[in-house]
Amino acid sequence: DDRSDHATPPVEPPARGEVAALTRRSSGTRERSPFSPDRRIHDGEHRATLPGKLVRAEGDPETGDAEADLAYDAAGVVFSLYADCFQRNSLDGNGLPLIATVNHRRNYNNAFWDGSQMAYGNGDGKLFRSFIDLSVIAHEMAHGVTQHSGGLIYEGQSGALNESMSDVFAAITVQRHLGQSPAEADWIIGGGILAPGINGVGLRSMKAPGTAYRDDLLGQDPQPYHMDFYLSTPDDHGGVHINSGIPNHAFYLYCQYLGSPAWEKPGQIWYRALQELNNPLATFAEWSEATATAAIELYGLGSHEVTMLRRAWKLVGLPA
Ligand code: ASN
Numbered sequence: 001d002d003r004s005d006h007a008t009p010p011v012e013p014p015a016r017g018e019v020a021a022l023t024r025r026s027s028g029t030r031e032r033s034p035f036s037p038d039r040r041i042h043d044g045e046h047r048a049t050l051p052g053k054l055v056r057a058e059g060d061p062e063t064g065d066a067e068a069d070l071a072y073d074a075a076g077v078v079f080s081l082y083a084d085c086f087q088r089n090s091l092d093g094n095g096l097p098l099i100a101t102v103n104h105r106r107n108y109n110n111a112f113w114d115g116s117q118m119a120y121g122n123g124d125g126k127l128f129r130s131f132i133d134l135s136v137i138a139h140e141m142a143h144g145v146t147q148h149s150g151g152l153i154y155e156g157q158s159g160a161l162n163e164s165m166s167d168v169f170a171a172i173t174v175q176r177h178l179g180q181s182p183a184e185a186d187w188i189i190g191g192g193i194l195a196p197g198i199n200g201v202g203l204r205s206m207k208a209p210g211t212a213y214r215d216d217l218l219g220q221d222p223q224p225y226h227m228d229f230y231l232s233t234p235d236d237h238g239g240v241h242i243n244s245g246i247p248n249h250a251f252y253l254y255c256q257y258l259g260s261p262a263w264e265k266p267g268q269i270w271y272r273a274l275q276e277l278n279n280p281l282a283t284f285a286e287w288s289e290a291t292a293t294a295a296i297e298l299y300g301l302g303s304h305e306v307t308m309l310r311r312a313w314k315l316v317g318l319p320a
């Protein structure tokens with residue numbers, strides 16, 4: 001494969017006795033984990049029933065159906081991110097099978113995690129051409145990680161944090177897969193899914209929230225990049241896909257300030273903070289403080305990593 005591993009050759013999978021030592025020394029990022037995925041891709045056959053017909057289980061050959069095969073490969077890329085970078089065995093940390101359904105409903109303009117599996121529509125061909133896109137798949141799978149990490153209630157600020165977590169780990173997944181630095185990456189979620197003729201670059205931009213699309217998708221991209229523009233709305237569980245722009249942009253800024261690959265220091269801090277959060281109703285301010293705590297634990301009080309983190313949060317109007 002062509003992941004960032006080309007920067008440093010991956011080590012071979014460890015022998016049994018070496019697993020503990022490997023886990024201890026890895027703050028990190030490039031070691032191959034001893035875990036392996038259990039993918040199960042289903043064809044929804046354009047119906048609403050889940051999971052549908054099993055078309056490719058782990059180790060099965062390609063189906064020939066491009067959507068099913070891409071969903072299988074992408075699930076493997078996401079699995080490897082959590083295994084190699086965070087020593088996490090699947091979405092629940094305990095080898096959870098990765099169940100996905102492609103061809104969910106007809107002309108369905110969305111993808112989702114339903115609490116136990118992923119489902120992907122084909123799009124209606126007018127707004128969306130497909131939802132089989134690595135950033136979208138990684139976003140939905142990250143909802144499973146958040147759910148199994150203490151959860152973030154899908155409403156208001158905690159809901160927007162839940163959404164942001166999915167975008168952050170989607171960006172991390174894509175950038176690691178492509179071996180991109182923060183400066184090289186496009187920071188777009190859903191870059192490949194808009195139908196031809198739609199005036200936009202994707203669903204959301206973490207680099208420039210509010211600029212992902214213009215007036216022919218769902219209105220103009222309403223995402224804010226600063227607390228001054230936080231949107232209070234009863235729609236979409238309190239604007240969870242809107243206000244996520246604020247913590248998304250803080251993550252983007254932090255990666256740029258550090259110049260560190262997203263899956264390295266920034267990803268390690270975000271992941272650790274999520275594991276330690278223990279606050280399903282966390283506000284943005286509680287989350288920014290949690291990332292600062294994680295950064296101090298990992299890199300030390302007064303470290304460059306902590307100073308830059310505070311600077312990133314400050315720029316979007318949050319304490320840390
Ligand atoms: N694609 C959306 C998401 O994962 C589905 C939803 O609105 N929950 O956020």
Ligand code: ZN
Binds near residue numbers: 139140
């Ligand atoms: Zn989501």
